[in-house]
Amino acid sequence: MTTTSSNPNPLADTMPTFIGMPKFPTMAKEALGNTQQRRNLQHATHTIRAKRAAVVGEMNDWEALRRNGADTKDEVLAHLDTYLEQLEAKLVESGATVHWARDAEEANRIVIGLVQAEGVDEVVKVKSMATQEIELNEALEEVGIAAWETDLAELIVQLGDDRPSHILVPAIHRGRAEIREIFRNKMAAVGRPAPEGMTDEPRQLAEAARLHLREKFLRAKVAISGANFAIADTGTLVVLESEGNGRMCLTLPETLISVVGIEKVLPTWEDLGTFMQLLPRSSTGERMNPYTTMWTGPAAGDGPQNVHVVLVDNGRTHVLADEVGRQGLRCIRCSACLNVCPVYERAGGHAYGSVYPGPIGAVLTPQLRGTGSAIDQSLPYASSLCGACFEVCPVRIDIPRMLVHLRTQVVDEHRGTRNAESSAMQAMAWMFADNRRLQKAQRAATLGGKLLGKRTSLGAIPGPASAWSGARDVPVPPKETFRQWWSRTDGGRR
Amino acid sequence: MRVALFATCFNDTMWPETPKATVRLLRRLGVEVEFPPEQTCCGQMFTNTGYADEAIPLARSFVDVFEGYDAVVSVSGSCTGSVREQYGDLAKRSGDTALVDGVAKVAPKTYELSEFIVDVLGVTDVGAYFPHRVTYHPTCHSLRMLKVGDRPLQLLREVRGIDLVDLPSATECCGFGGTFAMKNADVSVAMGSDKVRHIRETEAEVVVAGDNSCLAQIGGLLERQRAGVRTMHLAEILASTEQEAS
Secondary structure: OOOOOOOOOOOOOOOOOOOOOOOHHHHHHHHHOOHHHHHHHHHHHHHHHHHHHHHHHOOOOHHHHHHHHHHHHHHHHHOHHHHHHHHHHHHHHOOOEEEEEOOHHHHHHHHHHHHHHOOOOEEEEOOOHHHHHOOHHHHHHHOOOEEEEOOHHHHHHHHOOOOOOOOOOOOOOOOHHHHHHHHHHHHHHHOOOOOOOOOOOHHHHHHHHHHHHHHHHHHOOEEEEOOOEEEOOOOEEEEEEOOOHHHHHHHOOOEEEEEEEHHHEEOOOOHHHHHHHHHHHHHOOOOOOOEEEEEOOOEOOEOOOEEEEEEEOOOHHHHHOOOOHHHHHHOOOOOHHHHHOHHHHHHOHHHHOOOOOHHHHHHHHHHHHOOOOHHHHHHHHOOOOOOHHHHHOOOOOOHHHHHHHHHHHHHHHOOOOOOHHHHHHHHHHHHHOOHHHHHHHHHHHHHHHHHOOOOOEEOOOOHHHHHHHOOOOEEOOOOOOHHHHHHHHOOOOO | OOEEEEOOHHHHHOOOHHHHHHHHHHHHOOOOEEOOOOOOOOOHHHHHHOOHHHHHHHHHHHHHHHOOOOEEEEOOHHHHHHHHHHHHHHHHHHOOHHHHHHHHHHHHHEEEHHHHHHHHOOOOOOOOEOOOEEEEOOOHHHHHHOOOOOHHHHHHHOOEOOEEEOOOOOOOOOOOOOOHHHHOHHHHHHHHHHHHHHHHHOOOOEEEEOOHHHHHHHHHHHHHOOOOOEEEEHHHHHHOOHHHHO
16 A cells, blocks of 8 residues: 555555555456356445435435435534543443444554453454454454454355455455355355365355354353444433344443444434334334344443443544545444445445445545545545435435545646646646637547548557547547538538 | 627538538527627637646636527527536636626627527527437436436427437436546547437437537547447437428
8 A cells, every 4th residue: 555645634544454455457358257246235335225216205204314314414514522531421320331442443442451351262243343443352362362253244254265355245246155265165164164074055054054053152251242223311322233243242241332423413312213114114214123122321230231332543634624525424323325326336346445435435445544545545436426326325425526626636646647647637628718729639530530531430549548548439520620610611601 | 799709619620511510500590690800709618628728718718708688599508508508607707897797798698509590599490301310318417417408309399201219228328528538538529329229229320419528539430330320419300301301
């Protein structure tokens, strides 16, 4: 990773995930060649897309809910300090211990300290984007603590020494035959082996995971989770999941450590109602979420007795300072934007080189991490700006506008260092600044058109244009431009 | 009503048949459209590639050229989207309050062709004749940025002789995306190939859209495949009449 000195983000290196991966176009090209993955992704995204469209379509107040969700999040972001202090006070009052972490390193240090204090060398985990963002599993592993992912798809990713490729369905790129192989080859080394004669039937795969994980749930003393929401006026943390594995982690162990991004706050208990409608319909295409677990500090004699909450900044206050970019912090990690994105559908999640893939990853990652590296500079351009992401976003994040905003940031950071693109852009801007200059350039084009006679298109052409003409024909310029025609015929009157 | 045509730099230079057809069509509908020759480019390519400083003078020039008109008709949904949805951000960035005011005046009266005909002229039957099998691709910016809805289809349905067929997965992006087509050429082509496959499934002779840039992507792939499907701008079909056909 190369970091330029012009990078304005002081926390540029606090989300050090997927370092050294090539930039988006290179990764995407590679992914496009993986036909199995493309089929898996196409099938999966179109299935979830249709489900979401159906359950959203049956809501007559969806637009109002979206606005309400966006307004609630904006209210939180506008007064984040107040709500966080309120949340802390309520958490402490209910018997939880609150920790503050400026960045990934500090958050990991706090969690490691808490786990070590319990004298254990393993923890069970509820699927959490925040802990992936700070690379907590890797940090724990470094000090000899095994972190077991208990979400089925996260388990597949972890056992396969793989990277998640989707926010909600981390193993979306895998087919069931691949999952069977991973279970057969890897389960035994870390716990209960896969059953003999297990086929790739989803039921059998799920049963193998259930048996494997049960041993870990029953043994674990410490669990680590994130939170979908943290309610300021009650001090309640909320986790939504589909399998019940999260609830096992949230109720069985003695100690629960929740790592929560500071933007997860909701002002009041009532606000949760909006998001309990927005999130399940947007993410899994379900009307209601299967497992919703809420806890307000420890409850005597029931569930975890030591409750810790680590509130993580990790670049978020930096994002907050950006007027256009701040709406990215409304994100509730539903992944609806991934499922409708034509670029994600073809390139897959790994191409984004970030724990947050897809359209939201293309804006969130360079915001949290800064645009210092080649990969972060390429992410705002990993979109055709088709706008499908904005249309489905339950909290109305205008991702296309944010992408353009970030592209401007990338270009601004490199002003002064000329390259082929900036030179071409400046030359064209100069040409368009005056219609007489444009006409001069047009004369060259129409001359080319005349020389090419009756040809309708050019084939593959070399040079920079080959990026276009490799697969697409180039049209031959017309023999007369519109403005030449207009002046020759007096606007078609002659 | 003084109406100006914004031909767009791309159509002016590469696809002059589209603004020519627009002029014929609007005249037939009783609109004496003017072409202010000082116009050049809306600056969208610069804005969307991150070159906001380069786009600001173009936005200023657009405002200067078109300020005096009651309506501006553009032959590109995408360029219209840039004027209406992006000029505000550019003006704000420039810190020039005169530009902010100018944009606020000019942007709302800048229309994409189907919006102008249906909303301003209040017409859906433009008296066109086009006896061919046609499928319509709703371009992303007209669909999601401008929300033109089914206005282009309302106009096409009234065309005499037309055999209008639905395009499968119509609302999916063709993969053009401006400089995206070059910067992420592989993904762009993968998206375009699926679009072209759906177009070929319809067995249409002509694919129509409101933007020649998307049609350049689609047409470039169709040509390479020697698919025998033509691309046409909406204006060209709406401008066609029985007299011309005979």
